[in-house]
Amino acid sequence: MSNDLENKVLAYLQALEQADWAAARALCDGTATVWHNDGKGDETLEQYFEGLKKQIGLYRSIHYDIIRRFSRPGGVLQQHVVRVITKTGERGGVHAAVHFAFDDAGLITRIEAYAHYIPEGPTS
Secondary structure: OHHHHHHHHHHHHHHHHOOOHHHHHHOEEEEEEEEEOOOOOEEEHHHHHHHHHHHHOOEEEEEEEEEEEEEEOOEEEEEEEEEEEEOOOEEEEEEEEEEEEEOOOOOEEEEEEEEEEEEEEEOO
């Protein structure tokens, strides 16, 4: 079961990289919530995707580099860096630790993310 949940997290992140909102949404429960360490509290998935669409729209590309992952029944905790290249060529990375909670059907019910953006300079 743990590998199945890890594969679902990977599919979810790949959908985000491709801005495939329907595919990402299909991996989530209808009542899923998202929390970030930005002090704004919980968001609905729709609110979260709305913000992501705006943010990802600023980038030429994004890619999730997974550093480590731990799983247990019902959840996956992952550390990753979201590598971004802006439309102006600036490179950056969002360092994050994210917990994905799942229901018994294997759908994401909650995402809790601790993130920090670090600029990396212009492309060569």
